[in-house]
Amino acid sequence: MPSTAGAAMPERAPGARRFVGPVVEWAIWIAILAWVFWQTQRFDREIAQYAFGAAGWPRALCIAAALGATGQLIYRIAEIRRGRAGRPESATPEAEVPRPSLWQRAKHLPIFIFPLIYLYVVPSIGFYVATPFFILGLLLILEVRSPLTLLGVTSVIYGLVLLLFTRLFYVALPVGRIEAFYDINNAIIGIARYGM
């Protein structure tokens, strides 16, 4: 082997750091599985005609998954010890990978958060009222800036949804809990179905 003790010393620190990832991943799995296993106590009841009870199957799966997670940890540690780089993307030296700044990372958050806001408001204000704003907002997040495109795409998608799911297939979608929005949603459904 070409490596010597002296040459290996400076590389030891980043090498040791590479064990952290697999160990953390294993710890996350074990924590989740332990929590799931612990929750099975809540329904650990006997069933007259079945000896393993209601908790037997989920517990067996938790144990099997814990063995799988441990197998993966051993496998990855063995890989690292043998000097294999692991996943192709992690083979790139850390210094060469441009790390995104906090601002760049924050720029990605709206794509995850905006749909959650939409899901939160739809039961209250209804699908038909919330959806045009959702389409418009999503287009803006995806960096569409032309007013004509924003208006056109929103109209086409909203129109197609109304035509296909409300007029043709009569799919029942949330109409909102707040009275004013409930009325607006029903009015939109009426227009879509009967052209009133």
Next chain:
Amino acid sequence: MEQFLDGTFNLFGDGQAVLIFALGLIGGMLFGAIPGVNMLTLGAVLLPFTITMQPEHAVMLFSVIYCAGVFGGAITAILFNIPGAPENAPTCFDGYPMTVQGRSGKAIGAAVSCSAIGGVASAVLMMSATGLIASWAVRAFGPQEVFALIFFGLAVSASIGAENLWKGWLSVFAGLIIATVGTDPVGGIPRFNEGAFFGLEFSSYYLSAGIHFIPMILGFFAVSEVLTQAMHISKGTRERPKAGLDFPTIAEFLSVRWTMLRSIVIGFFAGVLPGIGATLAAFLGYSQAHRWSKRRANFGKGELEGVVASETANNAATGAAMIPLLALGLPGGALTAMIMGIFQIHGMEPGPLIFVNSGDLVWITFAAMFWANLFIILLGWVQTKTVVQILRVPFRWLAPGILLLAVIGAYALRNLFIDVWVMFLAGIVGYLLRRSGYSAAGVVLGLILGKLGESAFSKSMQLMDYDFFGFFERPISALLITLGIAAIIISIINEIRGADVQKALMD
């Protein structure tokens, strides 16, 4: 043959039957291709109208919808990574990468042709051996065999789409654990409907119905794809897929003939078994193609053989699914249960006597399924030339539409908004899984087969008096369990050997 020709003449000699056939074909393909709805939606909408139809027309309509619907779901799976139905999920693995590479035409062309070939082969087998296969399958397949088949299916499919074998298994176990949410299959005891997290108690009435796999599939495939592409747009690294219109060449088809044949056999036998059906058929077909292929390394990166395997197997299951229904009155899935409903509406009872008492009905149905699969080639060709053009639309414009289709699809399933939350959370989890090398397909497979597997296992244990070696006392279950264990051992050896080879290459 004579009966098949009679069925064909009855079908095409009657204007009303032709109209119903055409409506079923086009409707099935359209509903299968729109993620918000599916062939079951169309079936549910049309079921009340079958009261006024002749029973042979009604049964024929639903069987045509079944064939066309299973194919239709491949289109969105290939173009947008959104499987129209669970049985199209494995089509995404290679179909969508082919679209990204500008080979969408080839992928859809392969899906069209292979769906038709798988469906036609299945229809021919169905016509020639319904009675024989049905009586054998039902006698030979008890809970032990069903559990053994699921074990085998999971053992050979576990590593699909994952970075390594361990991550594949962990993904499957995650799916199996999620499938335990709801109620236990023996005593009906609620499981994971309430809990505590850092002292915070929670409970949900919704969870007693379990977590449905449709929102999970939409989340893992459609939502996570939109999130991934949105990140690429945000970073300025997104490559626009090119709309390819080329059909696969004859040489390309010939190169995958064994894969097609293997998938026909797998799809047909999986389809015969009630409750197993087209989904496991598609996963098994794909995993076996991956196992035996010379181009194994290309799987998951845009390999035509992957699309061929999955689409041949799922359509091969359609004809087979009619066998237990017609011969024994056992519906294997939701759509065949609707056909059972049609029989009941018209005061008929499917079973061995149906071949004697209602021969016309049986043979017009068989003929319609045969011809529907052939017409899929024609309509699929037209669809390929037209639908692929959607790829010319910028993804930024399509993304809101894809997310809305997913939202409507998840909500329309049970009219529960919490399904939409599950879908979106699955989307975020799916996005993280992709980044960390786990397999969304593995989670979905575990989720779909989990309930069925647990139910078969508990019944087996009761029947075998809790003796695990009882699985080895029945030949089919013994064979399947042994093959499953062998597959696990071989894959571990391959994984270790693969690591050694890679190490040697790097050295």
